[in-house]
Amino acid sequence: MLSEFLQYLFTGITIGATYALIALGFTLIYNASHVINFAQGEFLMIGGMTTVSLTGMGVPMPLAIVLAVLLAGVFGILLQRFAIAPAKQADVVTLIIITIGASIFIRGLAQLVWGKEYHVMPNFSRDEPIRIFGAVLNSQSLWVLGVGAVLVVALVLFFTRTLIGKAILATSMNKQAARLVGIRTQLVLMLAFMVSALLGSIAGVVVAPITFTSYDIGIMLGLKGFVAAAIGGLGSGVGAVVGGLLLGVVEAMTAGYVSSDYKDAVAFSMILVVLFFMPRGLFGAKVVERV
Amino acid sequence: MLNRFMQSRLRGLMVLAVILFSLPVFLSNPFHYELATQMAIIAGTVVGLNLLVGFAGQISLGHAGFFGLGAYFTGIMTGHYGWSAIPALVVGAILVGLIAWIVGRPILRLKGHYLSMATLAVGFIIAIIINNERQLTGGPDGMPVPVFDVFGWELSPFGTYSLFGIELNGSEAWYLFAAAVLLVAVWLAQNLIDSPIGRALRSVHGSEVAARVVGVNTARYKSLVFVISAVYASVMGGLYAHFQGFITPAVASFDFSIVLITMVVLGGMGSTMGVILGAVVLKLLPQILTHFQEMEAVMFGLILMLTMIFMPKGLLPTLQMAVSKRLKRRAGGQQ
Numbered sequence: 143m144l145s146e147f148l149q150y151l152f153t154g155i156t157i158g159a160t161y162a163l164i165a166l167g168f169t170l171i172y173n174a175s176h177v178i179n180f181a182q183g184e185f186l187m188i189g190g191m192t193t194v195s196l197t198g199m200g201v202p203m204p205l206a207i208v209l210a211v212l213l214a215g216v217f218g219i220l221l222q223r224f225a226i227a228p229a230k231q232a233d234v235v236t237l238i239i240i241t242i243g244a245s246i247f248i249r250g251l252a253q254l255v256w257g258k259e260y261h262v263m264p265n266f267s268r269d270e271p272i273r274i275f276g277a278v279l280n281s282q283s284l285w286v287l288g289v290g291a292v293l294v295v296a297l298v299l300f301f302t303r304t305l306i307g308k309a310i311l312a313t314s315m316n317k318q319a320a321r322l323v324g325i326r327t328q329l330v331l332m333l334a335f336m337v338s339a340l341l342g343s344i345a346g347v348v349v350a351p352i353t354f355t356s357y358d359i360g361i362m363l364g365l366k367g368f369v370a371a372a373i374g375g376l377g378s379g380v381g382a383v384v385g386g387l388l389l390g391v392v393e394a395m396t397a398g399y400v401s402s403d404y405k406d407a408v409a410f411s412m413i414l415v416v417l418f419f420m421p422r423g424l425f426g427a428k429v430v431e432r433v
Numbered sequence: 434m435l436n437r438f439m440q441s442r443l444r445g446l447m448v449l450a451v452i453l454f455s456l457p458v459f460l461s462n463p464f465h466y467e468l469a470t471q472m473a474i475i476a477g478t479v480v481g482l483n484l485l486v487g488f489a490g491q492i493s494l495g496h497a498g499f500f501g502l503g504a505y506f507t508g509i510m511t512g513h514y515g516w517s518a519i520p521a522l523v524v525g526a527i528l529v530g531l532i533a534w535i536v537g538r539p540i541l542r543l544k545g546h547y548l549s550m551a552t553l554a555v556g557f558i559i560a561i562i563i564n565n566e567r568q569l570t571g572g573p574d575g576m577p578v579p580v581f582d583v584f585g586w587e588l589s590p591f592g593t594y595s596l597f598g599i600e601l602n603g604s605e606a607w608y609l610f611a612a613a614v615l616l617v618a619v620w621l622a623q624n625l626i627d628s629p630i631g632r633a634l635r636s637v638h639g640s641e642v643a644a645r646v647v648g649v650n651t652a653r654y655k656s657l658v659f660v661i662s663a664v665y666a667s668v669m670g671g672l673y674a675h676f677q678g679f680i681t682p683a684v685a686s687f688d689f690s691i692v693l694i695t696m697v698v699l700g701g702m703g704s705t706m707g708v709i710l711g712a713v714v715l716k717l718l719p720q721i722l723t724h725f726q727e728m729e730a731v732m733f734g735l736i737l738m739l740t741m742i743f744m745p746k747g748l749l750p751t752l753q754m755a756v757s758k759r760l761k762r763r764a765g766g767q768q
Contacts, residue, residue: 247734
């Protein structure tokens with residue numbers, strides 16, 4: 143009984159931590175540019191797939207991970223520079239379609255390079271699973287949670303303690319004013335996309351041993367990240383983390399106690415219920431509409 | 434002024450009719466007809482979606498859900514319960530309209546990305562239900578749908594018919610039927626756009642607060658147009674099911690929702706003829722790109738991105754602007 147519940151909880155928190163990282167990536171880009179980046183999931187895919195194929199070529203895993211994350215960062219910069227920046231005047235929907243085009247493009251490239259097969263990635267460490275009250279906690283889950291926690295702390299420090307982080311925050315609050323005090327906002331936007339891509343690809347690497355990885359893994363993970371970000375309230379960092387964990391746990395509980403066929407349906411119903419009572423998500427800022 | 438306005442509206446419809454009914458000259462085999470019929474049905478769906486996106490300015494990322502509901506309702510009623518096609522389509526449309534109304538009231542209060550999220554969620558829930566209720570829908574394997582019939586008269590892609598003394602095979606007859614349905618769909622949409630409701634919707638698009646200040650009941654109009662666009666999708670979904678003779682949950686999928694909204698944005702939001710062009714282009718593009726084989730997805734993504742970056746207003750409005758600019762320049766040169 144208890145062991146069952148704990149097992150579902152562990153599964154939920156592990157996948158929830160991944161969702162939280164993806165949601166944080168959404169939040170970052172949303173804050174900096176008010177774009178919802180539908181190509182966010184592709185950063186995860188790039189992270190996981192590049193690591194797998196590099197280790198397959200004999201590159202040691204830590205180096206492979208660093209290279210994979212850097213590659214995703216480059217894609218983040220390219221995305222902002224060549225797809226988002228030229229379309230400044232575009233509508234919200236048009237920007238969404240542009241990022242969807244980008245995700246189809248990146249997925250197409252991945253399919254060319256790596257094919258359509260699923261790839262298996264070994265766990266980071268060979269430690270025995272930990273048993274708590276009869277529930278099993280996989281060592282890779284600990285990696286996911288640990289890396290997630292470190293990244294969240296690093297992000298907080300980045301935004302509160304570094305000049306670049308503060309510049310991103312300033313740009314998100316008021317682009318005009320930021321430019322007036324000498325912040326190069328184009329550069330800042332590029333940075334936001336890069337950091338978001340780094341976050342996404344790290345999430346993709348740590349979760350790959352659990353979910354496996356393939357060229358199209360980014361579609362569903364990206365969507366779940368968007369759901370998590372919306373539950374928490376777009377633009378809120380705390381919201382992204384809480385939304386991600388909540389989504390993961392609810393999904394795992396539904397799959398365990400109700401039906402795994404309907405676990406996604408519950409996730410999507412949850413967002414409807416949350417938005418029904420809180421139209422701006424759990425932690426969304428109250429915005430006064432200017433007329 | 435009003436007279437000229439009416440004329441221009443009718444002119445658009447006439448041009449569309451001429452294109453639709455002269456197209457068979459260029460169609461040489463059943464595959465072409467199949468593609469053209471699918472285009473006409475999907476174009477009808479997109480014309481309805483455009484009322485919501487292009488005129489009222491509300492984004493839906495879940496419209497395939499309503500298309501799929503319409504398709505499966507007709508499929509189930511005619512297949513399992515022996516209904517005739519027309520009552521199945523009508524009752525399906527009423528039910529889908531009702532569902533859209535119930536769901537629409539709360540979610541249309543949401544703005545921007547939250548509304549996209551909510552419509553995406555509704556679409557996903559519908560798709561998941563269709564995927565999992567195997568007894569009714571056949572699950573992921575799909576289900577066969579009986580031939581379309583009107584009071585005992587059947588329209589099958591494999592039959593032969595005669596119209597005004599001309600012999601038609603089934604796929605030709607289906608194309609003409611779908612083209613006629615599309616014309617009616619466009620005519621209805623244009624009437625709606627030019628009615629007081631249409632003006633109210635455009636005011637919502639312009640500024641919702643301003644619209645409310647001048648006394649427009651914005652909530653009511655938004656849910657009205659949401660319902661109308663869902664009914665469009667439901668009817669077209671039902672026709673699609675009968676035409677294909679077999680449906681899978683793909684008709685309700687998130688991917689298809691994205692295809693629909695992309696057709697609207699690519700063709701030109703707010704332009705009825707534009708979104709039809711969007712449907713045609715997006716349906717044709719994969720056919721052309723199959724020559725690139727493995728490069729297909731790469732090319733598709735690239736073309737989509739580039740078009741939207743360089744023509745953010747969509748294909749038809751951008752073309753129209755270019756043409757009118759050139760005409761103006763020529764007129765200026767003659768003076």
